[in-house]
Amino acid sequence: MYPPLGVAMEYLEGPAAGSQAFVHYAPNGSKTGITIVGDFKITGVVGEEGTKKAVMQMLELSFNEDRAILVQMK
Numbered sequence: 001m002y003p004p005l006g007v008a009m010e011y012l013e014g015p016a017a018g019s020q021a022f023v024h025y026a027p028n029g030s031k032t033g034i035t036i037v038g039d040f041k042i043t044g045v046v047g048e049e050g051t052k053k054a055v056m057q058m059l060e061l062s063f064n065e066d067r068a069i070l071v072q073m074k
Helices: 047-073
Strands: 006-012 020-028 033-039
Touching: none
Parallel strands: none
Antiparallel strands: 006 020, 020 033
16 A cells, blocks of 8 residues: 655635645654645735745644544544
8 A cells, every 4th residue: 555645735715825835745653754845925925934934824723623633533
């Protein structure tokens, strides 16, 4: 069986509309490493540091939502 390699994402609406990213999953012992690369455009955010902060907040929210679902599945 082959584990999933990753997922390509394109944001079609909302503050990140027009952004594209690829999420790569890599085995790391008993855990999974995640690398995200992309071209992000966030409405109302100026500069690279502002964009990075906004993207990290989006990713943290997504991670926390996924973790809550996985905990419920156990």
